[in-house]
Amino acid sequence: MNSPNNTQIRIFNSILNRKNLRDNKKEIVFEYTEGRTESTKEMTSDEIQKFIDFHNQTSNISQKRNARPFRKTAFDYEQQEGNNMRRMIIGICREAFDMNTDDGKADMKRIYSCVEKLGYLKKGLNSYTYKELTTLVTQFERIGESTLKAKARKNRKDWKVSVFDDDGNEIEFDVTEFMTKTN
Template identity: 30%
Template structure:
């Protein structure tokens, strides 16, 4: 089944707007997992994902994803999940990833979560933080 013309037109408009006409084949290939380099051979979902990227939605999603990760890091810092290296106190990423794997429905480390998965993970971290605070808070880090 061939992709509808309105999606093809939107892809070309996005390519022109971003100055990426020369990279059309590579972009289509990457969005179709190298199945095709032709916009006509794309599925509707692949075309919509490419259109969203060309319209800047992907950058916005990445910004939001980064903010959610930074927020979880700030919670980890408040929970004393820190270690001192070279006279600097930093979040202990091993402990943070272990907690993320424990709390996450996907059972994976913090950076491995997608934007949509992080929305759930932030909620779970907030709940965990409040529960631990109600149990008596966070004291010394075991590494100090």
């Protein structure tokens, strides 16, 4: 395993700063190392180069437009919408499964693992194409909704029902004993 050289690490950090990705550094390293590490220094030269090449390629696309004003293409739109859909999935995982770190940030290791296990194509979140993400979002919306409903039922401590008698007085009944399954 060949370690990245100092130039690669400087370029990596420069790209993170330029694209305002500094806060996501650990998650990015985790994704590019396929879950092996969160440390830049533990990345291989090839792994860090893939990141650099990808971001240089996207930079070169805009440079090849002969310095014309930037116009959004279908590719740009799909890339932006794909990122929005990924954020939605991350939000669903954080809310429904409480996938947060102690300091309140998204626990990306758990989220990536969850997507690989529950996702319909069983692959990493960033490996889904734009079209695949539309189905994945729908799937996770349903999973999240179902999970939140189950949590609400589980957390419900009292099962009280109110009814009104013939005189209009409210009568409250505790029906907890009927809500628990017995064999």
